[in-house]
Amino acid sequence: MNGVIDFFKNLFSTSEWPARWHCGNWTDFHGWLYIISDLMIWLAYFLIPVIIIRYFLKKKTSIRFQAAYLWFAAFILLCGATHFLDAMMFWIPMYRVNALVRFFTGITSLLTVYYLIKVLPQAFSQKTVIELENEITLRKEAEKQLAEANRNLEAFASIASHDLQEPLRKISAFTSLLNDRNNDKFDEPSKRYGEKIIATSARMQLLIRDILTMSSLKTEIELVPTDLNKPIQKALEDLELTIKEKNAIIHIGPMPVVMGNEHYLSQVFYNLIGNGIKFNQQQAEIHINADVVDGYTWVHVADNGIGMKEENYEKIFESFQRLHGKGEYPGTGLGLSITKKIVELHGGIIKVASIEGEGTMFSMRFKN
Structure with missing residues:
Protein backbone atom coordinates (compact mmCIF):
# COMPACT_ATOMS: atom_id res chain seq x y z
CA MET A 1 0.00 0.00 0.00
CA GLN A 126 -25.37 -6.89 -41.73
CA LYS A 127 -25.58 -6.79 -45.49
CA THR A 128 -22.55 -5.54 -47.39
CA VAL A 129 -22.64 -2.45 -49.59
CA ILE A 130 -22.65 -4.67 -52.71
CA GLU A 131 -25.56 -6.72 -51.32
CA LEU A 132 -27.49 -3.54 -50.52
CA GLU A 133 -26.80 -2.11 -53.99
CA ASN A 134 -28.01 -5.36 -55.58
CA GLU A 135 -31.10 -5.28 -53.39
CA ILE A 136 -31.83 -1.66 -54.38
CA THR A 137 -31.41 -2.57 -58.05
CA LEU A 138 -33.82 -5.51 -57.68
CA ARG A 139 -36.28 -3.34 -55.77
CA LYS A 140 -36.20 -0.63 -58.45
CA GLU A 141 -36.80 -3.27 -61.10
CA ALA A 142 -39.69 -4.71 -59.06
CA GLU A 143 -41.18 -1.22 -58.63
CA LYS A 144 -40.85 -0.65 -62.38
CA GLN A 145 -42.65 -3.93 -63.08
CA LEU A 146 -45.30 -3.10 -60.47
CA ALA A 147 -45.89 0.32 -62.04
CA GLU A 148 -46.26 -1.34 -65.44
CA ALA A 149 -48.67 -3.90 -63.96
CA ASN A 150 -50.71 -1.11 -62.37
CA ARG A 151 -50.93 0.72 -65.70
CA ASN A 152 -52.06 -2.50 -67.38
CA LEU A 153 -54.58 -3.09 -64.59
CA GLU A 154 -56.00 0.43 -64.97
CA ALA A 155 -56.29 -0.06 -68.72
CA PHE A 156 -57.94 -3.45 -68.20
CA ALA A 157 -60.36 -2.04 -65.61
CA SER A 158 -61.34 0.76 -67.97
CA ILE A 159 -61.89 -1.57 -70.92
CA ALA A 160 -63.58 -4.25 -68.83
CA SER A 161 -65.91 -1.77 -67.18
CA HIS A 162 -67.00 -0.45 -70.57
CA ASP A 163 -67.38 -3.94 -72.08
CA LEU A 164 -69.31 -5.15 -69.05
CA GLN A 165 -71.55 -2.13 -68.60
CA GLU A 166 -72.69 -1.99 -72.22
CA PRO A 167 -74.28 -5.50 -72.17
CA LEU A 168 -75.83 -4.73 -68.78
CA ARG A 169 -77.40 -1.55 -70.12
CA LYS A 170 -78.86 -3.53 -73.01
CA ILE A 171 -80.16 -6.26 -70.70
CA SER A 172 -81.84 -3.64 -68.55
CA ALA A 173 -83.22 -1.68 -71.53
CA PHE A 174 -84.54 -4.71 -73.43
CA THR A 175 -86.06 -6.21 -70.28
CA SER A 176 -87.86 -2.93 -69.57
CA LEU A 177 -89.03 -2.82 -73.18
CA LEU A 178 -90.19 -6.45 -73.00
CA ASN A 179 -92.15 -5.75 -69.81
CA ASP A 180 -93.78 -2.64 -71.26
CA ARG A 181 -94.84 -4.32 -74.50
CA ASN A 182 -96.20 -7.41 -72.78
CA ASN A 183 -97.61 -5.81 -69.66
CA ASP A 184 -101.08 -7.20 -70.38
CA LYS A 185 -99.78 -10.66 -71.36
CA PHE A 186 -97.32 -11.38 -68.51
CA ASP A 187 -98.65 -12.85 -65.30
CA GLU A 188 -97.47 -11.44 -61.95
CA PRO A 189 -94.52 -13.88 -61.47
CA SER A 190 -93.22 -13.03 -64.96
CA LYS A 191 -93.43 -9.33 -64.23
CA ARG A 192 -91.51 -9.83 -60.97
CA TYR A 193 -88.83 -11.80 -62.83
CA GLY A 194 -88.41 -8.90 -65.24
CA GLU A 195 -88.15 -6.41 -62.40
CA LYS A 196 -85.52 -8.58 -60.71
CA ILE A 197 -83.49 -8.70 -63.93
CA ILE A 198 -83.60 -4.90 -64.17
CA ALA A 199 -82.70 -4.45 -60.46
CA THR A 200 -79.84 -6.96 -60.68
CA SER A 201 -78.48 -5.23 -63.81
CA ALA A 202 -78.57 -1.89 -62.00
CA ARG A 203 -76.66 -3.36 -59.02
CA MET A 204 -74.05 -4.83 -61.37
CA GLN A 205 -73.61 -1.47 -63.10
CA LEU A 206 -73.17 0.21 -59.73
CA LEU A 207 -70.64 -2.42 -58.62
CA ILE A 208 -68.62 -2.08 -61.83
CA ARG A 209 -68.63 1.71 -61.47
CA ASP A 210 -67.34 1.52 -57.88
CA ILE A 211 -64.68 -1.07 -58.73
CA LEU A 212 -63.50 1.15 -61.60
CA THR A 213 -63.37 4.13 -59.24
CA MET A 214 -61.39 2.13 -56.67
CA SER A 215 -58.91 0.80 -59.24
CA SER A 216 -58.38 4.23 -60.81
CA LEU A 217 -57.41 5.94 -57.55
CA LYS A 218 -53.76 6.93 -57.77
CA THR A 219 -51.18 6.59 -55.00
CA GLU A 220 -50.32 10.28 -55.32
CA ILE A 221 -52.44 13.20 -56.49
CA GLU A 222 -51.74 16.87 -57.15
CA LEU A 223 -53.19 19.05 -54.41
CA VAL A 224 -54.10 22.66 -55.17
CA PRO A 225 -56.06 25.31 -53.24
CA THR A 226 -59.66 24.15 -53.62
CA ASP A 227 -62.86 25.93 -52.61
CA LEU A 228 -64.93 23.15 -51.00
CA ASN A 229 -68.14 24.73 -52.29
CA LYS A 230 -67.25 23.51 -55.81
CA PRO A 231 -66.96 19.74 -55.13
CA ILE A 232 -70.03 19.92 -52.87
CA GLN A 233 -72.09 21.56 -55.62
CA LYS A 234 -70.83 18.97 -58.14
CA ALA A 235 -71.95 16.17 -55.79
CA LEU A 236 -75.37 17.82 -55.33
CA GLU A 237 -75.80 18.08 -59.11
CA ASP A 238 -75.06 14.36 -59.51
CA LEU A 239 -77.52 13.56 -56.69
CA GLU A 240 -80.19 16.00 -57.91
CA LEU A 241 -82.78 13.34 -58.87
CA THR A 242 -82.24 11.38 -55.64
CA ILE A 243 -82.57 14.53 -53.53
CA LYS A 244 -85.84 15.47 -55.27
CA GLU A 245 -87.19 11.93 -55.12
CA LYS A 246 -86.50 11.61 -51.37
CA ASN A 247 -87.36 15.26 -50.67
CA ALA A 248 -84.04 15.55 -48.81
CA ILE A 249 -82.91 18.80 -47.16
CA ILE A 250 -79.27 19.84 -47.45
CA HIS A 251 -77.79 22.54 -45.18
CA ILE A 252 -74.36 23.87 -46.15
CA GLY A 253 -72.41 26.20 -43.88
CA PRO A 254 -69.51 28.48 -44.88
CA MET A 255 -66.86 26.39 -46.62
CA PRO A 256 -63.12 27.20 -46.61
CA VAL A 257 -60.36 26.64 -49.14
CA VAL A 258 -58.23 23.54 -48.55
CA MET A 259 -55.39 21.80 -50.37
CA GLY A 260 -57.23 19.23 -52.42
CA ASN A 261 -58.29 17.68 -55.71
CA GLU A 262 -61.75 18.89 -56.78
CA HIS A 263 -62.62 15.77 -58.79
CA TYR A 264 -61.80 13.37 -55.96
CA LEU A 265 -63.43 15.55 -53.30
CA SER A 266 -66.69 15.63 -55.26
CA GLN A 267 -66.67 11.81 -55.05
CA VAL A 268 -66.23 12.04 -51.26
CA PHE A 269 -69.22 14.35 -50.81
CA TYR A 270 -71.27 12.32 -53.30
CA ASN A 271 -70.72 9.18 -51.21
CA LEU A 272 -71.37 10.80 -47.82
CA ILE A 273 -74.45 12.81 -48.87
CA GLY A 274 -75.79 9.83 -50.81
CA ASN A 275 -75.39 7.56 -47.78
CA GLY A 276 -77.13 10.10 -45.56
CA ILE A 277 -80.13 10.01 -47.90
CA LYS A 278 -80.09 6.26 -48.56
CA PHE A 279 -79.68 5.03 -44.98
CA ASN A 280 -82.66 6.95 -43.72
CA GLN A 281 -86.21 6.05 -42.75
CA GLN A 282 -87.54 9.60 -42.61
CA GLN A 283 -87.12 12.83 -44.55
CA ALA A 284 -83.33 13.05 -44.88
CA GLU A 285 -81.66 16.16 -43.50
CA ILE A 286 -77.92 16.64 -44.14
CA HIS A 287 -75.75 19.27 -42.44
CA ILE A 288 -72.32 20.12 -43.91
CA ASN A 289 -70.12 22.40 -41.79
CA ALA A 290 -66.42 23.20 -41.40
CA ASP A 291 -64.14 24.59 -38.70
CA VAL A 292 -60.41 25.11 -38.20
CA VAL A 293 -58.60 23.36 -35.35
CA ASP A 294 -54.82 23.56 -34.75
CA GLY A 295 -54.15 24.73 -38.29
CA TYR A 296 -56.26 22.02 -39.97
CA THR A 297 -59.70 22.24 -41.54
CA TRP A 298 -62.29 19.77 -40.26
CA VAL A 299 -65.30 19.16 -42.49
CA HIS A 300 -68.34 17.50 -40.90
CA VAL A 301 -71.15 15.76 -42.80
CA ALA A 302 -74.00 14.87 -40.43
CA ASP A 303 -77.32 13.18 -41.16
CA ASN A 304 -80.46 12.12 -39.29
CA GLY A 305 -80.39 8.57 -40.63
CA ILE A 306 -80.53 5.15 -39.02
CA GLY A 307 -77.08 5.43 -37.39
CA MET A 308 -74.95 2.47 -36.30
CA LYS A 309 -73.33 0.81 -33.32
CA GLU A 310 -69.85 1.91 -32.23
CA GLU A 311 -68.48 -1.58 -32.87
CA ASN A 312 -69.05 -1.00 -36.60
CA TYR A 313 -67.09 2.27 -36.87
CA GLU A 314 -64.01 0.59 -38.38
CA LYS A 315 -65.87 -2.09 -40.29
CA ILE A 316 -67.78 0.34 -42.52
CA PHE A 317 -64.51 1.55 -44.14
CA GLU A 318 -63.54 -1.96 -45.29
CA SER A 319 -64.12 -2.90 -48.93
CA PHE A 320 -67.34 -4.81 -49.68
CA GLN A 321 -68.50 -4.54 -46.06
CA ARG A 322 -72.22 -4.05 -45.56
CA LEU A 323 -74.13 -3.70 -42.29
CA HIS A 324 -77.47 -4.39 -43.98
CA GLY A 325 -78.79 -6.81 -46.56
CA LYS A 326 -79.12 -5.86 -50.23
CA GLY A 327 -82.89 -6.05 -49.89
CA GLU A 328 -82.92 -3.33 -47.22
CA TYR A 329 -80.52 -0.82 -48.76
CA PRO A 330 -78.88 -1.03 -52.22
CA GLY A 331 -75.15 -0.55 -52.66
CA THR A 332 -71.81 -2.27 -53.26
CA GLY A 333 -70.05 -1.84 -49.92
CA LEU A 334 -67.27 0.18 -51.60
CA GLY A 335 -68.44 3.77 -51.13
CA LEU A 336 -66.91 4.48 -47.73
CA SER A 337 -63.76 2.51 -48.59
CA ILE A 338 -63.30 4.81 -51.61
CA THR A 339 -64.05 7.84 -49.44
CA LYS A 340 -61.43 6.90 -46.85
CA LYS A 341 -58.79 6.25 -49.51
CA ILE A 342 -59.42 9.63 -51.14
CA VAL A 343 -59.20 11.46 -47.80
CA GLU A 344 -55.91 9.68 -47.03
CA LEU A 345 -54.58 10.62 -50.49
CA HIS A 346 -55.13 14.22 -49.33
CA GLY A 347 -52.94 13.53 -46.27
CA GLY A 348 -56.05 13.64 -44.10
CA ILE A 349 -58.02 11.40 -41.78
CA ILE A 350 -61.71 10.53 -41.51
CA LYS A 351 -63.62 9.74 -38.33
CA VAL A 352 -67.18 8.68 -37.64
CA ALA A 353 -69.52 9.21 -34.70
CA SER A 354 -73.02 7.79 -34.63
CA ILE A 355 -76.04 7.11 -32.45
CA GLU A 356 -78.18 4.22 -33.55
CA GLY A 357 -81.60 5.45 -34.59
CA GLU A 358 -80.60 9.14 -34.51
CA GLY A 359 -77.94 9.74 -37.15
CA THR A 360 -74.27 9.70 -38.15
CA MET A 361 -71.56 12.33 -38.54
CA PHE A 362 -68.41 11.89 -40.63
CA SER A 363 -65.53 14.26 -39.84
CA MET A 364 -62.62 14.75 -42.25
CA ARG A 365 -59.38 16.63 -41.63
CA PHE A 366 -57.66 18.49 -44.48
CA LYS A 367 -54.62 20.73 -44.81
CA ASN A 368 -55.39 24.44 -45.17
Whole structure:
Protein backbone atom coordinates (compact mmCIF):
# COMPACT_ATOMS: atom_id res chain seq x y z
CA MET A 1 0.00 0.00 0.00
CA ASN A 2 2.89 2.31 0.79
CA GLY A 3 4.22 1.66 -2.70
CA VAL A 4 0.90 2.79 -4.25
CA ILE A 5 0.81 5.96 -2.12
CA ASP A 6 4.43 6.72 -2.97
CA PHE A 7 3.71 6.10 -6.68
CA PHE A 8 0.92 8.69 -6.89
CA LYS A 9 2.72 11.09 -4.55
CA ASN A 10 5.70 11.20 -6.90
CA LEU A 11 3.71 10.71 -10.11
CA PHE A 12 5.40 13.57 -11.97
CA SER A 13 8.84 13.20 -10.38
CA THR A 14 11.68 12.62 -12.84
CA SER A 15 14.64 12.61 -10.46
CA GLU A 16 14.92 8.82 -9.96
CA TRP A 17 15.89 8.04 -13.57
CA PRO A 18 18.04 9.63 -16.21
CA ALA A 19 16.56 10.78 -19.52
CA ARG A 20 16.50 8.02 -22.11
CA TRP A 21 19.34 9.69 -24.08
CA HIS A 22 21.58 8.77 -21.18
CA CYS A 23 20.39 5.15 -20.86
CA GLY A 24 22.71 3.03 -22.99
CA ASN A 25 24.70 4.08 -26.01
CA TRP A 26 22.31 5.95 -28.32
CA THR A 27 23.71 7.39 -31.53
CA ASP A 28 22.00 10.49 -32.91
CA PHE A 29 20.62 8.52 -35.85
CA HIS A 30 19.29 5.69 -33.68
CA GLY A 31 17.75 8.05 -31.13
CA TRP A 32 16.06 10.38 -33.61
CA LEU A 33 14.84 7.41 -35.65
CA TYR A 34 13.14 6.10 -32.47
CA ILE A 35 11.73 9.55 -31.58
CA ILE A 36 10.44 10.39 -35.09
CA SER A 37 8.88 6.93 -35.46
CA ASP A 38 7.04 7.30 -32.12
CA LEU A 39 5.82 10.81 -33.04
CA MET A 40 4.53 9.65 -36.44
CA ILE A 41 2.66 6.76 -34.78
CA TRP A 42 1.29 9.18 -32.16
CA LEU A 43 0.11 11.60 -34.90
CA ALA A 44 -1.68 8.81 -36.78
CA TYR A 45 -3.20 7.46 -33.54
CA PHE A 46 -4.37 10.97 -32.70
CA LEU A 47 -5.97 11.65 -36.10
CA ILE A 48 -7.81 8.30 -36.32
CA PRO A 49 -10.04 8.94 -33.25
CA VAL A 50 -10.60 12.55 -34.39
CA ILE A 51 -11.95 11.21 -37.70
CA ILE A 52 -14.07 8.59 -35.89
CA ILE A 53 -15.52 11.14 -33.48
CA ARG A 54 -16.33 13.61 -36.28
CA TYR A 55 -18.10 10.84 -38.21
CA PHE A 56 -19.87 9.76 -35.02
CA LEU A 57 -21.16 13.28 -34.32
CA LYS A 58 -22.50 13.65 -37.88
CA LYS A 59 -24.18 10.24 -37.93
CA LYS A 60 -25.06 10.01 -34.25
CA THR A 61 -28.78 9.44 -34.80
CA SER A 62 -28.34 6.65 -37.38
CA ILE A 63 -25.02 4.99 -36.51
CA ARG A 64 -25.11 1.52 -35.01
CA PHE A 65 -22.79 0.06 -32.35
CA GLN A 66 -22.07 3.50 -30.89
CA ALA A 67 -20.32 2.21 -27.74
CA ALA A 68 -17.88 0.14 -29.83
CA TYR A 69 -16.98 3.22 -31.91
CA LEU A 70 -16.28 5.30 -28.80
CA TRP A 71 -14.28 2.61 -27.00
CA PHE A 72 -12.20 2.01 -30.14
CA ALA A 73 -11.51 5.74 -30.45
CA ALA A 74 -10.41 5.90 -26.79
CA PHE A 75 -8.20 2.83 -27.25
CA ILE A 76 -6.45 4.31 -30.30
CA LEU A 77 -6.01 7.69 -28.57
CA LEU A 78 -4.41 6.09 -25.49
CA CYS A 79 -2.13 3.93 -27.65
CA GLY A 80 -0.96 7.11 -29.35
CA ALA A 81 -0.37 8.73 -25.94
CA THR A 82 2.01 5.91 -24.95
CA HIS A 83 4.06 6.50 -28.12
CA PHE A 84 4.12 10.26 -27.47
CA LEU A 85 5.35 9.73 -23.90
CA ASP A 86 8.00 7.27 -25.14
CA ALA A 87 9.37 9.99 -27.43
CA MET A 88 9.28 12.65 -24.68
CA MET A 89 11.17 10.38 -22.27
CA PHE A 90 14.33 10.97 -24.27
CA TRP A 91 14.34 14.34 -22.42
CA ILE A 92 11.82 13.93 -19.54
CA PRO A 93 11.87 10.53 -17.79
CA MET A 94 8.18 10.40 -16.72
CA TYR A 95 8.17 6.66 -16.05
CA ARG A 96 5.32 6.78 -13.51
CA VAL A 97 3.02 8.79 -15.86
CA ASN A 98 3.95 6.45 -18.70
CA ALA A 99 3.09 3.40 -16.58
CA LEU A 100 -0.28 4.88 -15.53
CA VAL A 101 -1.20 5.73 -19.16
CA ARG A 102 -0.23 2.19 -20.21
CA PHE A 103 -2.44 0.79 -17.43
CA PHE A 104 -5.46 2.77 -18.66
CA THR A 105 -4.58 1.74 -22.21
CA GLY A 106 -4.68 -1.91 -21.13
CA ILE A 107 -8.11 -1.52 -19.45
CA THR A 108 -9.48 0.32 -22.48
CA SER A 109 -8.06 -2.36 -24.77
CA LEU A 110 -9.88 -5.11 -22.87
CA LEU A 111 -13.17 -3.17 -22.85
CA THR A 112 -12.81 -2.57 -26.59
CA VAL A 113 -12.26 -6.28 -27.15
CA TYR A 114 -15.36 -7.02 -25.00
CA TYR A 115 -17.56 -4.70 -27.08
CA LEU A 116 -16.14 -6.06 -30.34
CA ILE A 117 -16.90 -9.64 -29.27
CA LYS A 118 -20.40 -8.45 -28.34
CA VAL A 119 -21.20 -6.64 -31.60
CA LEU A 120 -19.23 -8.58 -34.22
CA PRO A 121 -21.91 -11.29 -34.70
CA GLN A 122 -24.45 -8.53 -35.35
CA ALA A 123 -22.02 -6.62 -37.56
CA PHE A 124 -21.25 -9.72 -39.64
CA SER A 125 -24.96 -10.33 -40.09
CA GLN A 126 -25.37 -6.89 -41.73
CA LYS A 127 -25.58 -6.79 -45.49
CA THR A 128 -22.55 -5.54 -47.39
CA VAL A 129 -22.64 -2.45 -49.59
CA ILE A 130 -22.65 -4.67 -52.71
CA GLU A 131 -25.56 -6.72 -51.32
CA LEU A 132 -27.49 -3.54 -50.52
CA GLU A 133 -26.80 -2.11 -53.99
CA ASN A 134 -28.01 -5.36 -55.58
CA GLU A 135 -31.10 -5.28 -53.39
CA ILE A 136 -31.83 -1.66 -54.38
CA THR A 137 -31.41 -2.57 -58.05
CA LEU A 138 -33.82 -5.51 -57.68
CA ARG A 139 -36.28 -3.34 -55.77
CA LYS A 140 -36.20 -0.63 -58.45
CA GLU A 141 -36.80 -3.27 -61.10
CA ALA A 142 -39.69 -4.71 -59.06
CA GLU A 143 -41.18 -1.22 -58.63
CA LYS A 144 -40.85 -0.65 -62.38
CA GLN A 145 -42.65 -3.93 -63.08
CA LEU A 146 -45.30 -3.10 -60.47
CA ALA A 147 -45.89 0.32 -62.04
CA GLU A 148 -46.26 -1.34 -65.44
CA ALA A 149 -48.67 -3.90 -63.96
CA ASN A 150 -50.71 -1.11 -62.37
CA ARG A 151 -50.93 0.72 -65.70
CA ASN A 152 -52.06 -2.50 -67.38
CA LEU A 153 -54.58 -3.09 -64.59
CA GLU A 154 -56.00 0.43 -64.97
CA ALA A 155 -56.29 -0.06 -68.72
CA PHE A 156 -57.94 -3.45 -68.20
CA ALA A 157 -60.36 -2.04 -65.61
CA SER A 158 -61.34 0.76 -67.97
CA ILE A 159 -61.89 -1.57 -70.92
CA ALA A 160 -63.58 -4.25 -68.83
CA SER A 161 -65.91 -1.77 -67.18
CA HIS A 162 -67.00 -0.45 -70.57
CA ASP A 163 -67.38 -3.94 -72.08
CA LEU A 164 -69.31 -5.15 -69.05
CA GLN A 165 -71.55 -2.13 -68.60
CA GLU A 166 -72.69 -1.99 -72.22
CA PRO A 167 -74.28 -5.50 -72.17
CA LEU A 168 -75.83 -4.73 -68.78
CA ARG A 169 -77.40 -1.55 -70.12
CA LYS A 170 -78.86 -3.53 -73.01
CA ILE A 171 -80.16 -6.26 -70.70
CA SER A 172 -81.84 -3.64 -68.55
CA ALA A 173 -83.22 -1.68 -71.53
CA PHE A 174 -84.54 -4.71 -73.43
CA THR A 175 -86.06 -6.21 -70.28
CA SER A 176 -87.86 -2.93 -69.57
CA LEU A 177 -89.03 -2.82 -73.18
CA LEU A 178 -90.19 -6.45 -73.00
CA ASN A 179 -92.15 -5.75 -69.81
CA ASP A 180 -93.78 -2.64 -71.26
CA ARG A 181 -94.84 -4.32 -74.50
CA ASN A 182 -96.20 -7.41 -72.78
CA ASN A 183 -97.61 -5.81 -69.66
CA ASP A 184 -101.08 -7.20 -70.38
CA LYS A 185 -99.78 -10.66 -71.36
CA PHE A 186 -97.32 -11.38 -68.51
CA ASP A 187 -98.65 -12.85 -65.30
CA GLU A 188 -97.47 -11.44 -61.95
CA PRO A 189 -94.52 -13.88 -61.47
CA SER A 190 -93.22 -13.03 -64.96
CA LYS A 191 -93.43 -9.33 -64.23
CA ARG A 192 -91.51 -9.83 -60.97
CA TYR A 193 -88.83 -11.80 -62.83
CA GLY A 194 -88.41 -8.90 -65.24
CA GLU A 195 -88.15 -6.41 -62.40
CA LYS A 196 -85.52 -8.58 -60.71
CA ILE A 197 -83.49 -8.70 -63.93
CA ILE A 198 -83.60 -4.90 -64.17
CA ALA A 199 -82.70 -4.45 -60.46
CA THR A 200 -79.84 -6.96 -60.68
CA SER A 201 -78.48 -5.23 -63.81
CA ALA A 202 -78.57 -1.89 -62.00
CA ARG A 203 -76.66 -3.36 -59.02
CA MET A 204 -74.05 -4.83 -61.37
CA GLN A 205 -73.61 -1.47 -63.10
CA LEU A 206 -73.17 0.21 -59.73
CA LEU A 207 -70.64 -2.42 -58.62
CA ILE A 208 -68.62 -2.08 -61.83
CA ARG A 209 -68.63 1.71 -61.47
CA ASP A 210 -67.34 1.52 -57.88
CA ILE A 211 -64.68 -1.07 -58.73
CA LEU A 212 -63.50 1.15 -61.60
CA THR A 213 -63.37 4.13 -59.24
CA MET A 214 -61.39 2.13 -56.67
CA SER A 215 -58.91 0.80 -59.24
CA SER A 216 -58.38 4.23 -60.81
CA LEU A 217 -57.41 5.94 -57.55
CA LYS A 218 -53.76 6.93 -57.77
CA THR A 219 -51.18 6.59 -55.00
CA GLU A 220 -50.32 10.28 -55.32
CA ILE A 221 -52.44 13.20 -56.49
CA GLU A 222 -51.74 16.87 -57.15
CA LEU A 223 -53.19 19.05 -54.41
CA VAL A 224 -54.10 22.66 -55.17
CA PRO A 225 -56.06 25.31 -53.24
CA THR A 226 -59.66 24.15 -53.62
CA ASP A 227 -62.86 25.93 -52.61
CA LEU A 228 -64.93 23.15 -51.00
CA ASN A 229 -68.14 24.73 -52.29
CA LYS A 230 -67.25 23.51 -55.81
CA PRO A 231 -66.96 19.74 -55.13
CA ILE A 232 -70.03 19.92 -52.87
CA GLN A 233 -72.09 21.56 -55.62
CA LYS A 234 -70.83 18.97 -58.14
CA ALA A 235 -71.95 16.17 -55.79
CA LEU A 236 -75.37 17.82 -55.33
CA GLU A 237 -75.80 18.08 -59.11
CA ASP A 238 -75.06 14.36 -59.51
CA LEU A 239 -77.52 13.56 -56.69
CA GLU A 240 -80.19 16.00 -57.91
CA LEU A 241 -82.78 13.34 -58.87
CA THR A 242 -82.24 11.38 -55.64
CA ILE A 243 -82.57 14.53 -53.53
CA LYS A 244 -85.84 15.47 -55.27
CA GLU A 245 -87.19 11.93 -55.12
CA LYS A 246 -86.50 11.61 -51.37
CA ASN A 247 -87.36 15.26 -50.67
CA ALA A 248 -84.04 15.55 -48.81
CA ILE A 249 -82.91 18.80 -47.16
CA ILE A 250 -79.27 19.84 -47.45
CA HIS A 251 -77.79 22.54 -45.18
CA ILE A 252 -74.36 23.87 -46.15
CA GLY A 253 -72.41 26.20 -43.88
CA PRO A 254 -69.51 28.48 -44.88
CA MET A 255 -66.86 26.39 -46.62
CA PRO A 256 -63.12 27.20 -46.61
CA VAL A 257 -60.36 26.64 -49.14
CA VAL A 258 -58.23 23.54 -48.55
CA MET A 259 -55.39 21.80 -50.37
CA GLY A 260 -57.23 19.23 -52.42
CA ASN A 261 -58.29 17.68 -55.71
CA GLU A 262 -61.75 18.89 -56.78
CA HIS A 263 -62.62 15.77 -58.79
CA TYR A 264 -61.80 13.37 -55.96
CA LEU A 265 -63.43 15.55 -53.30
CA SER A 266 -66.69 15.63 -55.26
CA GLN A 267 -66.67 11.81 -55.05
CA VAL A 268 -66.23 12.04 -51.26
CA PHE A 269 -69.22 14.35 -50.81
CA TYR A 270 -71.27 12.32 -53.30
CA ASN A 271 -70.72 9.18 -51.21
CA LEU A 272 -71.37 10.80 -47.82
CA ILE A 273 -74.45 12.81 -48.87
CA GLY A 274 -75.79 9.83 -50.81
CA ASN A 275 -75.39 7.56 -47.78
CA GLY A 276 -77.13 10.10 -45.56
CA ILE A 277 -80.13 10.01 -47.90
CA LYS A 278 -80.09 6.26 -48.56
CA PHE A 279 -79.68 5.03 -44.98
CA ASN A 280 -82.66 6.95 -43.72
CA GLN A 281 -86.21 6.05 -42.75
CA GLN A 282 -87.54 9.60 -42.61
CA GLN A 283 -87.12 12.83 -44.55
CA ALA A 284 -83.33 13.05 -44.88
CA GLU A 285 -81.66 16.16 -43.50
CA ILE A 286 -77.92 16.64 -44.14
CA HIS A 287 -75.75 19.27 -42.44
CA ILE A 288 -72.32 20.12 -43.91
CA ASN A 289 -70.12 22.40 -41.79
CA ALA A 290 -66.42 23.20 -41.40
CA ASP A 291 -64.14 24.59 -38.70
CA VAL A 292 -60.41 25.11 -38.20
CA VAL A 293 -58.60 23.36 -35.35
CA ASP A 294 -54.82 23.56 -34.75
CA GLY A 295 -54.15 24.73 -38.29
CA TYR A 296 -56.26 22.02 -39.97
CA THR A 297 -59.70 22.24 -41.54
CA TRP A 298 -62.29 19.77 -40.26
CA VAL A 299 -65.30 19.16 -42.49
CA HIS A 300 -68.34 17.50 -40.90
CA VAL A 301 -71.15 15.76 -42.80
CA ALA A 302 -74.00 14.87 -40.43
CA ASP A 303 -77.32 13.18 -41.16
CA ASN A 304 -80.46 12.12 -39.29
CA GLY A 305 -80.39 8.57 -40.63
CA ILE A 306 -80.53 5.15 -39.02
CA GLY A 307 -77.08 5.43 -37.39
CA MET A 308 -74.95 2.47 -36.30
CA LYS A 309 -73.33 0.81 -33.32
CA GLU A 310 -69.85 1.91 -32.23
CA GLU A 311 -68.48 -1.58 -32.87
CA ASN A 312 -69.05 -1.00 -36.60
CA TYR A 313 -67.09 2.27 -36.87
CA GLU A 314 -64.01 0.59 -38.38
CA LYS A 315 -65.87 -2.09 -40.29
CA ILE A 316 -67.78 0.34 -42.52
CA PHE A 317 -64.51 1.55 -44.14
CA GLU A 318 -63.54 -1.96 -45.29
CA SER A 319 -64.12 -2.90 -48.93
CA PHE A 320 -67.34 -4.81 -49.68
CA GLN A 321 -68.50 -4.54 -46.06
CA ARG A 322 -72.22 -4.05 -45.56
CA LEU A 323 -74.13 -3.70 -42.29
CA HIS A 324 -77.47 -4.39 -43.98
CA GLY A 325 -78.79 -6.81 -46.56
CA LYS A 326 -79.12 -5.86 -50.23
CA GLY A 327 -82.89 -6.05 -49.89
CA GLU A 328 -82.92 -3.33 -47.22
CA TYR A 329 -80.52 -0.82 -48.76
CA PRO A 330 -78.88 -1.03 -52.22
CA GLY A 331 -75.15 -0.55 -52.66
CA THR A 332 -71.81 -2.27 -53.26
CA GLY A 333 -70.05 -1.84 -49.92
CA LEU A 334 -67.27 0.18 -51.60
CA GLY A 335 -68.44 3.77 -51.13
CA LEU A 336 -66.91 4.48 -47.73
CA SER A 337 -63.76 2.51 -48.59
CA ILE A 338 -63.30 4.81 -51.61
CA THR A 339 -64.05 7.84 -49.44
CA LYS A 340 -61.43 6.90 -46.85
CA LYS A 341 -58.79 6.25 -49.51
CA ILE A 342 -59.42 9.63 -51.14
CA VAL A 343 -59.20 11.46 -47.80
CA GLU A 344 -55.91 9.68 -47.03
CA LEU A 345 -54.58 10.62 -50.49
CA HIS A 346 -55.13 14.22 -49.33
CA GLY A 347 -52.94 13.53 -46.27
CA GLY A 348 -56.05 13.64 -44.10
CA ILE A 349 -58.02 11.40 -41.78
CA ILE A 350 -61.71 10.53 -41.51
CA LYS A 351 -63.62 9.74 -38.33
CA VAL A 352 -67.18 8.68 -37.64
CA ALA A 353 -69.52 9.21 -34.70
CA SER A 354 -73.02 7.79 -34.63
CA ILE A 355 -76.04 7.11 -32.45
CA GLU A 356 -78.18 4.22 -33.55
CA GLY A 357 -81.60 5.45 -34.59
CA GLU A 358 -80.60 9.14 -34.51
CA GLY A 359 -77.94 9.74 -37.15
CA THR A 360 -74.27 9.70 -38.15
CA MET A 361 -71.56 12.33 -38.54
CA PHE A 362 -68.41 11.89 -40.63
CA SER A 363 -65.53 14.26 -39.84
CA MET A 364 -62.62 14.75 -42.25
CA ARG A 365 -59.38 16.63 -41.63
CA PHE A 366 -57.66 18.49 -44.48
CA LYS A 367 -54.62 20.73 -44.81
CA ASN A 368 -55.39 24.44 -45.17
